[in-house]
Amino acid sequence: MRRLLCLLLFVLALPAAATGLLESRPSSTLGSINNSADFLPVREAFQLSLVESTSQSIKLRFVATEGYYLYRHRFQFRAEPGDVTLGAAQLPDGQKKHDEYFGDVEVYHGILDVELPRSDQRAFTLVVTYQGCADKGLCYPPETERLSINAGNSVSVPYSWSWRELALFFLAGLGLTFTPCVLPMLPILSGVVLRGQVGGWRGFNLSLAYVLPMAACFALLGALMGMFGAQLNLQARLQSAWVLVPFATFFAVFALAMFGVFELKLPHAISSRLDRIAGRTEGGSLWGAAVLGVVSSLLVSPCVSAPLAGALLYISASGDALGGGLKLFMLGLGMGAPLLLVATGGAAWLPKSGPWLIYVKNAIGVLLLGLAIGLLSRVLPGQVTLLLIGLLAAGVGLFLGALEFVYKPPRKRLGQLFGMFLLFYALACWFGAFSGQSDPFNPIGQSRTIASNAPTQETSAWQTVDTPAELDRVLAQARSANTALLLDWYADWCISCKVIEREVLNDSIVIERLKGYRLVRFDITQSNAEQRALLDRYQLFGPPALMFFGKDGVERVDVRVIGEINARDFAERVARANDRI
Incomplete structure (x- = not known):
C-alpha cells in the first residue's frame, strides 16, 4: 500500500518537472538502447x-x-x-x-x-x-x-479529454487521501458534519454534500488553468532559468516540510478566519456540510500544493478548460471517496493511522527533492547536477541506516543493504563529477572526448545517395560483392546527425571496427515524397539512424541504432554486428 501511494503521488507530480529533466541538446547516452518504440510518430x-x-x-x-x-x-x-x-x-x-x-x-x-x-x-x-x-x-x-x-x-473547435486521464486523476486523489495532510479531514467529517452518527443514507448524503463542493473548488482551479494556462504556456516558460530555479526552490521547501523540518500551513490570519467560519457552521445539514467542504479544501490545499502544482502544470498544457475542470474534479472526488466510505460504513473501511504515514511523508520528500534536482539540471552544469544527485542518494542511504552496524530485524537489514548501495552510488557520482563526468547512469564512465591525434574517417570513404533507386543499387552491389554495409541516415537540418558524424564515426575504435564495411550515407535533406516513402519502408521516423546490412544483403535489425549514440556504445554495437555478418 505504501509503495502504491508513493507511486501515485509521483505520477501526479512528475509533469511539473518533466521539462526540467530533459536536456535541450539530445543526450548521447540514450542512443545505445534506442529503437523505433522509443519515439512517437510525427x-x-x-x-x-x-x-x-x-x-x-x-x-x-x-x-x-x-x-x-x-x-x-x-x-x-x-x-x-x-x-x-x-x-x-x-x-x-x-x-x-x-x-x-x-x-x-x-x-x-x-x-x-x-x-x-x-x-x-x-x-x-x-x-x-x-x-x-x-x-x-x-x-x-x-x-x-x-x-x-x-x-x-x-x-x-472544442477540445477533448479521455476517460483514462480522468481515472488517473481519481487514483491520484485517492492516494493523496492517505497523507497526514488530508487525514485530518476525517474528524471534521465525522465530528462536525455527521455529529458522530456514522452510517446509513444520512451519512452518505451529508458526506456527499461535503465532498462535492470540495471537489468543485479543485474543478474551478483546473478550469481556470485550462482556460488561461495555454496563454501562459507554462511548460515552455519552464525552460527559463528565471522559472526553473524558483520552482526547484518550491519543491525543496515542500520536501523539507515533508521531513518535518517545519510545519507548512496557511498564514494564521487566513486559517483562523476559516476556522471561525467552520465553527459557526451548523453541523448535520446539507448546507453546513457544503460550506465545510469548501473550507476544508482551502485548509488542505497547502499541504498538497506540490502534487497539485504538478497537476495544474499538466492541465495547462492541454488548453482545455472543461477537461481541466473535470480532471481536478476527479482529483477531489478521489480525495473524498474514502471519506464517503467512512461516513457510510464507518472507520473500519480505512487503514489505521500509524508510523507508516511517516514513511509516506519521507518518501514524498525524497521524490520532491529529486524533482527539484531535475529542474535545476536544465540550468546547472552536468557535473554540479551529478554532485547533487550523489548528495541525495547519500542522504537516503544514511537515513536507511547504511552505517548503523547494530542488530536489526530482517526488514530493516534489507533497507540497510539498499542504503549501502545508495551510498556507494553517491561516492561514484562524486568521483565522476570531479572527473568531468555528467551522466548519472554512468557516473564513472570514460569521456567522449576524441584525442586530437586520433585518426579520422576519410570523407571519400562514404558514398552519398539521395534516391531510393540509388540506395537499392548500392545495396545490390554490396550483396554481389559479399560485403557488409553500414547505412547512415543523414540530413543537413539534423543536429544529431552532425554530432554522430563528428564524434562517433570519427572515433578511432569505431573506424577500426568498421574496416571491411561499405559506408553509405542516405541524404534525406530534401525530404521529398520519394524519400519519405523510403522512411516508411524501413519503418523509420527520421534521421539519425544507422543500419547494418550483412554480406547477404539482409539488415541486422537487432543492432539498428535510432537517435543519438556515443562512440563507446556504438563501437560495442559494431562489435555485435561483426559477430552476425
Whole structure:
C-alpha cells in the first residue's frame, strides 16, 4: 500500500518537472538502447488542431509532447488555391537555443498558438508545414498537413479529454487521501458534519454534500488553468532559468516540510478566519456540510500544493478548460471517496493511522527533492547536477541506516543493504563529477572526448545517395560483392546527425571496427515524397539512424541504432554486428 501511494503521488507530480529533466541538446547516452518504440510518430509527437476560424483570422494550436520541440524558422503557411491571400503568421518568441552547427535558433516546447490574419472570405485549404525534433536525438523530416477552412463564418473547435486521464486523476486523489495532510479531514467529517452518527443514507448524503463542493473548488482551479494556462504556456516558460530555479526552490521547501523540518500551513490570519467560519457552521445539514467542504479544501490545499502544482502544470498544457475542470474534479472526488466510505460504513473501511504515514511523508520528500534536482539540471552544469544527485542518494542511504552496524530485524537489514548501495552510488557520482563526468547512469564512465591525434574517417570513404533507386543499387552491389554495409541516415537540418558524424564515426575504435564495411550515407535533406516513402519502408521516423546490412544483403535489425549514440556504445554495437555478418 505504501509503495502504491508513493507511486501515485509521483505520477501526479512528475509533469511539473518533466521539462526540467530533459536536456535541450539530445543526450548521447540514450542512443545505445534506442529503437523505433522509443519515439512517437510525427503526428503524435506534434499535434496540430484548428482552434477557431473567423472572417478576420485563423487560430491554430500545436501541442508538442513532452520531450519534443518545434523549430520556429521551419513553419510555413500557404493557401490552396494560391490566389487566396493570408497575412503573415503571428508567432510568439520561442526559447532561444544555440547550436554549434546551426547557430542561434528558436524552439517551442508545449503549446504554441499561431494566428493567421485573413482577408479572403472564401473557403480554402490551409497547408501547414512544420518540423521538430525529439530531445532523445531524433529529428523528424518536415511534415505537411492540410486543414479545410470554411467560408468567413466563425468556427470554434472544442477540445477533448479521455476517460483514462480522468481515472488517473481519481487514483491520484485517492492516494493523496492517505497523507497526514488530508487525514485530518476525517474528524471534521465525522465530528462536525455527521455529529458522530456514522452510517446509513444520512451519512452518505451529508458526506456527499461535503465532498462535492470540495471537489468543485479543485474543478474551478483546473478550469481556470485550462482556460488561461495555454496563454501562459507554462511548460515552455519552464525552460527559463528565471522559472526553473524558483520552482526547484518550491519543491525543496515542500520536501523539507515533508521531513518535518517545519510545519507548512496557511498564514494564521487566513486559517483562523476559516476556522471561525467552520465553527459557526451548523453541523448535520446539507448546507453546513457544503460550506465545510469548501473550507476544508482551502485548509488542505497547502499541504498538497506540490502534487497539485504538478497537476495544474499538466492541465495547462492541454488548453482545455472543461477537461481541466473535470480532471481536478476527479482529483477531489478521489480525495473524498474514502471519506464517503467512512461516513457510510464507518472507520473500519480505512487503514489505521500509524508510523507508516511517516514513511509516506519521507518518501514524498525524497521524490520532491529529486524533482527539484531535475529542474535545476536544465540550468546547472552536468557535473554540479551529478554532485547533487550523489548528495541525495547519500542522504537516503544514511537515513536507511547504511552505517548503523547494530542488530536489526530482517526488514530493516534489507533497507540497510539498499542504503549501502545508495551510498556507494553517491561516492561514484562524486568521483565522476570531479572527473568531468555528467551522466548519472554512468557516473564513472570514460569521456567522449576524441584525442586530437586520433585518426579520422576519410570523407571519400562514404558514398552519398539521395534516391531510393540509388540506395537499392548500392545495396545490390554490396550483396554481389559479399560485403557488409553500414547505412547512415543523414540530413543537413539534423543536429544529431552532425554530432554522430563528428564524434562517433570519427572515433578511432569505431573506424577500426568498421574496416571491411561499405559506408553509405542516405541524404534525406530534401525530404521529398520519394524519400519519405523510403522512411516508411524501413519503418523509420527520421534521421539519425544507422543500419547494418550483412554480406547477404539482409539488415541486422537487432543492432539498428535510432537517435543519438556515443562512440563507446556504438563501437560495442559494431562489435555485435561483426559477430552476425
